[in-house]
Structure formats: C-alpha cells, structure tokens
Amino acid sequence: MKIAILSDLHMGYDRFYEDSFNQAEEALTKAAEMADVIIIPGDIFDFREPKTEVIARAFRIFLKIKYMKQWDARVKEILRYDGAKQRMMTDVPIIAISGTHERLAVGKENAVDLLSLAGLVANANESYVIVEKGSERLSVFGIGGVSEELFAEKIKEFNPKPIENAFNVFIFHQSLIELIPHNDKFARMDDLPKGFDLYIDGHIHSRVEKSYNGKPFLIPGSTVITQLKENEQESKGFYIFNTDSKSYSFNYINSRKFVILKYRLNKDYNIRDLRYSIADSINKLTLSDTPIILIKIEGDGSKAEIASLLKEIENLYSNRAYLTSDIDDLNDTSLQESINKVREGKVDGLTVKERALSMIDNGLSSKGYNIDVRALIEMLSADDDKDSIVKRVISYLDNNLA
Numbered sequence: 170m171k172i173a174i175l176s177d178l179h180m181g182y183d184r185f186y187e188d189s190f191n192q193a194e195e196a197l198t199k200a201a202e203m204a205d206v207i208i209i210p211g212d213i214f215d216f217r218e219p220k221t222e223v224i225a226r227a228f229r230i231f232l233k234i235k236y237m238k239q240w241d242a243r244v245k246e247i248l249r250y251d252g253a254k255q256r257m258m259t260d261v262p263i264i265a266i267s268g269t270h271e272r273l274a275v276g277k278e279n280a281v282d283l284l285s286l287a288g289l290v291a292n293a294n295e296s297y298v299i300v301e302k303g304s305e306r307l308s309v310f311g312i313g314g315v316s317e318e319l320f321a322e323k324i325k326e327f328n329p330k331p332i333e334n335a336f337n338v339f340i341f342h343q344s345l346i347e348l349i350p351h352n353d354k355f356a357r358m359d360d361l362p363k364g365f366d367l368y369i370d371g372h373i374h375s376r377v378e379k380s381y382n383g384k385p386f387l388i389p390g391s392t393v394i395t396q397l398k399e400n401e402q403e404s405k406g407f408y409i410f411n412t413d414s415k416s417y418s419f420n421y422i423n424s425r426k427f428v429i430l431k432y433r434l435n436k437d438y439n440i441r442d443l444r445y446s447i448a449d450s451i452n453k454l455t456l457s458d459t460p461i462i463l464i465k466i467e468g469d470g471s472k473a474e475i476a477s478l479l480k481e482i483e484n485l486y487s488n489r490a491y492l493t494s495d496i497d498d499l500n501d502t503s504l505q506e507s508i509n510k511v512r513e514g515k516v517d518g519l520t521v522k523e524r525a526l527s528m529i530d531n532g533l534s535s536k537g538y539n540i541d542v543r544a545l546i547e548m549l550s551a552d553d554d555k556d557s558i559v560k561r562v563i564s565y566l567d568n569n570l571a
C-alpha cells in the first residue's frame with residue numbers, strides 16, 4: 170500500500186487564510202492521486218472552535234477528496250484501544266487525529282470528531298483503524314495531541330500494540346525531547362510504543378526524518394507557514410510511504426515562499442548602506458508570487474532609526490511581498506550611548522549627581538520655590554539623631570516655602 174502523510178493544515182489560519190485552504194487542498198488532492206491511504210496526524214484546523222465558514226470550507230475540500238476517485242483500500246473496522254468496536258462513518262481511508270490546536274477538555278467533541286461524524290475522515294484517536302486492500306492489511310493507531318507532560322502516561326494507559334499480519338503505524342501529535350531539547354515536560358522517543366513498522370508525528374512544522382528501533386519515524390511538517398522560523402524556509406509538501414519497499418519520498422506543493430534576510434550591524438553602520446543592501450536583496454528575489462520576507466536585524470544600531478527604515482521598506486514593497494521584521498536582538502546603541510555619555514559626565518560637563526541636582530534646582534525655581542537642594546541634602550545626610558534632622562528640615566522648608 171502507498172500511504173500519503175501530511176500534517177498541520179491549519180485551515181482558517183488568519184494571517185494566510187487563503188493559503189491555508191489552497192495549500193491543504195493541493196496537498197490532499199495530490200496525496201489522493203498518488204496514494205491508497207491518507208494519514209493526517211493533527212491540526213487540520215487552526216482553532217478549537219472553528220467558525221462555520223471555516224468548517225464548511227474544510228468539509229468541501231474533504232468531500233472533494235472523498236469522491237474524487239475509487240478508493241481500492243477500504244477501512245474495515247475501527248477498534249478502541251480496549252478492543253471495543255467503534256461505529257464507522259466512512260470506509261474511505263482518510264485517517265486523522267486531533268492536534269493541539271483542536272484540543273478540547275476530555276470528553277468534549279472537537280473539530281476532527283466533527284469531520285469524522287460527517288464521514289469525511291476515519292478517527293484514529295485512541296483507536297486502531299484497520300484498512301484492507303486485497304490481501305494487504307494496515308493498522309493505524311493514534312493518540313490525539315495532549316499536554317506534553319501527559320503523553321507518556323497516555324501511551325501507558327492505551328498500551329498500543331502492533332496487530333498481527335498487518336503493517337502497523339503509530340501516529341501522534343507531540344514534541345519529543347530528542348526533537349526539541351531542554352524541556353523536561355516532553356516525552357522521550359523511548360516512551361513510544363515498540364514494535365510498530367512506522368511512526369508518524371505532527372505538531373512540528375518543519376520536516377523531520379529519523380528512525381526509532383530501526384523503523385522510520387517521519388514528520389511531514391505543516392502545509393502552510395505559521396511560525397516564520399528559520400527551518401520553515403523549506404518548501405511544504407507531504408510524504409508517500411510504500412509499505413512494500415519501506416521506502417518513502419517527499420513531494421512538494423506550491424507553497425508560498427518564505428525567506429529570512431539577516432543583517433548583523435556594528436555600531437559604525439551606515440543607514441544608507443543598510444537601506445541599499447536590504448533593497449538589493451529583496452530585488453534579487455522573485456516577487457511575482459508575493460513571498461513572505463522576514464528582515465531580521467541584529468548587532469548594534471539605533472532602534473528608532475532602523476525601525477523607521479524598515480517601515481519605509483515595508484511600504485515600498487507592500488504590494489509585492491508580505492514584509493515583516495524582527496529587531497528584538499538589536500542592541501539599541503542610541504539609548505546605550507546616551508546612558509554612557511551621562512555616566513561619563515560628557516553631557517554639559519556634569520556628573521550624574523550634579524546633573525540630577527541641577528535638574529531639581531531648575532524644576533523648583535521654575536515653580537517659584539527658592540530652595541537650596543544641596544543644603545537640604547546635607548541636612549538630611551547629617552550624622553545626627555532622626556528627630557533633630559526632621560525638625561531642622563521642617564524649619565528650613567517653613568522659612569523658604571513661605
């Protein structure tokens with residue numbers, strides 16, 4: 170059997186709304202043309218409670234896929250983890266679980282349950298979906314996205330096992346320590362159930378190819394860009410896995426291009442050179458397909474000056490690209506320099522203390538008060554008992570505020 174693996178369609182994603190549907194539809198259509206079975210490990214929708222319009226568009230796409238061909242492979246039965254037979258709403262082998270974006274409280278039906286009730290997908294959540302094509306058998310067990318710290322427990326609870334005389338697939342929607350280190354909430358790869366022939370994970374939006382106990386472990390990444398991270402610059406698509414040869418290939422879809430342009434400035438940078446160099450890089454890109462461009466500026470520079478340059482560039486290209494910028498890692502030298510000057514007494518030749526005192530002086534005299542702040546500070550810092558200091562200060566203020 171040929172299995173198409175695609176994930177994280179994020180239908181209805183606000184920022185690239187049309188892309189989310191178009192790219193999902195293209196991936197699903199090509200997948201259906203090429204494969205006997207489609208597996209989607211979570212995040213079909215971008216929301217827990219998608220709007221009616223988003224649900225309707227998703228239904229139309231899945232209806233088209235369901236009826237676009239004669240499916241030779243068919244779902245034969247769905248068994249819950251404890252063996253209980255589940256009601257089947259379709260025998261078309263488009264198999265899905267819910268992801269973190271669709272997750273609702275335990276017992277509440279989510280948006281993927283809705284697709285499953287409508288007979289548009291077979292729900293593998295906590296269940297074995299058994300597919301047959303001639304004499305070939307496939308079993309797909311899934312665990313929908315849960316809080317990271319619960320995942321290992323869930324695996325123990327459901328205790329998924331390979332089924333005899335079948336090609337066994339385990340699908341889930343989580344991070345793992347081996348993929349994103351330094352978070353002890355994540356499960357480890359070793360927590361995954363043993364003995365399956367293929368492991369498929371969603372959740373992570375860029376492609377990952379690994380192996381677990383000698384068996385392939387695949388993450389297809391998302392079909393639409395959502396995070397603007399470095400590893401999202403690769404083209405989107407889906408896997409086709411062949412259960413006979415155990416080989417797989419990645420197939421691209423027409424996804425919107427995403428490019429990160431990075432600049433590292435030193436404090437002697439020249440704003441004109443920077444403007445020229447950014448414009449030059451943008452002009453070298455193909456702008457006819459309206460790419461997403463993230464301009465990232467690091468190093469030392471004036472945040473205000475650079476932000477206004479970026480605003481200007483964004484306006485200039487607003488019809489030809491989705492421009493966005495990131496100056497979070499820029500060390501703001503305009504601020505740093507004024508702090509240093511004040512510290513070194515380079516402003517009006519005054520030290521910080523003198524400068525503060527003269528500011529207070531000026532403030533008070535502009536309001537008509539005739540108070541010698543230096544004298545007041547001396548009184549307050551006198552090596553004397555508290556009561557006499559307070560008395561002295563009050564009498565000074567009485568005499569001078571009259």
Ligand SMILES: [Mn+2]
Nearest residue numbers: 177212268372
């Ligand atoms: Mn996702």
